[in-house]
Amino acid sequence: MSREIRREWPACRSPISAHRTARVRLVALVVVVAPVVQGCGLAGSSTEFVEGTVLLDGAAVADATVAFSPLDPEGVFAYGRTDAGGVYRLTTSRGGRAVGGAVAGRYAVTVTKTEITPSAVASFQALRRKDIVFLVPDGYSQPAASGLSVTVRKGRNVGPEFRFDLKSSYVPADLGGTK
Amino acid sequence: MKRITDGMTKTIMLSEAIIGDLSRNVLGGVASGETIHPTTAPTGCLSRATGSSLSGAVLSTPSQGSGHRWSDCRDVYTSLFTRIGPNGVSCAQTAEDSTVVTPSSRHGGGVNAAMCDGSVRFFTNDIDVGNQAATTADPWPSAIVVYPSPYGVWGALGSIQGGESIGRPE
Numbered sequence: 409m410s411r412e413i414r415r416e417w418p419a420c421r422s423p424i425s426a427h428r429t430a431r432v433r434l435v436a437l438v439v440v441v442a443p444v445v446q447g448c449g450l451a452g453s454s455t456e457f458v459e460g461t462v463l464l465d466g467a468a469v470a471d472a473t474v475a476f477s478p479l480d481p482e483g484v485f486a487y488g489r490t491d492a493g494g495v496y497r498l499t500t501s502r503g504g505r506a507v508g509g510a511v512a513g514r515y516a517v518t519v520t521k522t523e524i525t526p527s528a529v530a531s532f533q534a535l536r537r538k539d540i541v542f543l544v545p546d547g548y549s550q551p552a553a554s555g556l557s558v559t560v561r562k563g564r565n566v567g568p569e570f571r572f573d574l575k576s577s578y579v580p581a582d583l584g585g586t587k
Numbered sequence: 588m589k590r591i592t593d594g595m596t597k598t599i600m601l602s603e604a605i606i607g608d609l610s611r612n613v614l615g616g617v618a619s620g621e622t623i624h625p626t627t628a629p630t631g632c633l634s635r636a637t638g639s640s641l642s643g644a645v646l647s648t649p650s651q652g653s654g655h656r657w658s659d660c661r662d663v664y665t666s667l668f669t670r671i672g673p674n675g676v677s678c679a680q681t682a683e684d685s686t687v688v689t690p691s692s693r694h695g696g697g698v699n700a701a702m703c704d705g706s707v708r709f710f711t712n713d714i715d716v717g718n719q720a721a722t723t724a725d726p727w728p729s730a731i732v733v734y735p736s737p738y739g740v741w742g743a744l745g746s747i748q749g750g751e752s753i754g755r756p757e
Contacts, residue, residue, distance in 0.1 A: 471643075475630035477720035485720040487630035489642070499634070501719070504672055504712025506636065518720065520631055522622040529681050535624050537725045549627065550722055 455509030456560050458486070458498040460570025462519055464544055468494030469574070472521035472544055476560075477551040479514040486510035486560075510560045517556035519572060520549040547580035555580060588703070591747040595704035599744045602667050602690035602700035602710075607652015613639050613676050614691055617646040617653075617663065621678040623685040625723040629670050629738065632678035632687060633719060646679055653677070653688050662686040669745025670738055672716040673698045700744075715739035 458476075462469045474496040476486040486509070488496035498510045521543040528539035540546075548554045555578075558569050591598050608615035618635035620643060635642055646663070650656055656664045663679060663686040671677075671689045674697070679686040690698040690710075697711035717739030724734065735749040736742030743751035 473628075473631040473634050475628050475720035477628075477718055485630065485718045487634050487720065489634035501633070501672070501716070504674070504714070506633075506638070518628065518722075520627060522627060522631075524622060524680060535622075535680065535685055536727050537624065537626055540622055540624060540627070551720065 453511050455486075455500050455502070455507055456512055456562055456565055457508065458488075458510045458560055458565040458570060460496060460566070460572065462490050462494045462496060462544075462572050462574065464574045465576050466573075468492070469519070469521060469544060470494060472496075472519050474498070474572075475518045475520070475551075476510055476515040476558075477518065478511075479516055479557065483513045483515070484511045486515070510565075512560050512562055514559050515557060516551040516554065517558055517572065518549050518551055518554045519544050519556070519574060522549075544574060545576060545578045547578050548574055550580075553580035591703055593743070593747055593749055593751065596702055596706065597744065598703045598747050599667075599669060599700045600703045603692040603698045604653045604667055604688060605691045605693060606654040607646070607663070609645070609647050609649070609652055611641045611645055613641060614674065614693070615652070616641050617651070617677045617679050617686060617688075618642070619644045619646050619679045619681065621680060621687075623678065623680045623687055624725075626725050628722050629687075629719040632671060632676055635678060636676040641676065651679075653691075662688060669736075669741045671719070672714060672741055673710050673712050675712075710741070710744075714741045716741045 462472055462474060470490055470492045472490045474488045474490065476498060478485060484500055486498040486500045488498045490496045499506050499508060500510050523541040523543060525539050525541060528535060542549065556572055605615050607617060610616040613636050618641045621632050646652065651663055653664065659665065661684060666688050667690050668687045670687050674691050675689045677687060677689045690700060692698045697709050699707055699709050701707050717737050719738065721737035723737060733748045735751045736746050743749055
């Protein structure tokens with residue numbers, strides 16, 4: 409049913425010089441020869457399939473971004489976009505490549521769907537927050553304010569906790585000074 | 588230059604970027620209709636890429652792309668951003684203004700960038716990009732953003748006064 413991709417990506421992080429790059433390419437070659445060797449950091453952790461639904465006042469929300477912001481120090485962000493039925497499927501970035509799923513762990517979840525006011529589009533001025541029209545309440549777009557959190561576990565994550573029943577009346581206690 | 592307190596060797600001045608081709612390809616095309624603002628996370632733009640293709644609307648008016656109109660200061664023509672990792676997706680709000688142009692190249696694996704001290708370094712696609720689901724405070728009305736970038740080593744390399752530590756250049 410899904411194009412689920414689970415692949416171990418063996419590259420280490422952030423080689424930022426030509427010398428380091430050459431070294432990492434060598435490491436990659438070795439890993440191709442001996443795939444049992446695990447890479448460092450997040451390369452060692454697999455991704456888990458995550459699929460859910462976004463509803464606003466009970467109706468499916470299309471074309472919204474669902475972002476998973478890790479609450480664990482070693483966690484990795486993941487993201488998805490809802491289809492016409494409000495269904496999202498998560499993607500994670502690993503070694504600069506997009507792979508299906510999310511790493512197991514705890515996440516704060518945000519849902520963002522926005523437009524720009526026509527006057528702001530026409531003005532060609534620097535965009536201000538007041539120029540953003542939040543089609544899903546803006547409180548849901550901030551990790552510290554959305555009030556949404558969920559745990560991704562090993563295996564398929566398709567349960568009711570991955571269905572987000574949002575309310576257009578939602579006003580968080582604290583928007584973190586982003587207004 | 589004295590305002591670049593993060594250091595000349597640790598701040599990117601310019602980089603490679605593929606000439607925009609108005610395509611639906613992640614490399615060369617620009618997804619439009621995205622809100623580009625510090626208070627919205629890069630994940631919105633990232634989610635516009637499906638494999639190597641872009642979903643939804645893309646910039647399609649002739650010349651709307653990186654490297655066209657090279658004497659024009661608008662973002663889409665001559666700017667670059669270390670918000671999304673090397674060779675990742677580029678996104679625009681509307682036609683020209685507020686575009687996140689992501690450094691890109693066709694030689695695979697990363698991009699060359701020149702630092703403010705004049706040295707050139709190769710940054711690989713797997714450079715640390717931090718938490719791309721993070722949002723930052725609205726800088727309005729400040730002209731220069733002085734808080735650290737939440738977007739990892741890559742984000743830190745693009746800020747001039749973020750105060751981040753990106754390690755010693757090797």
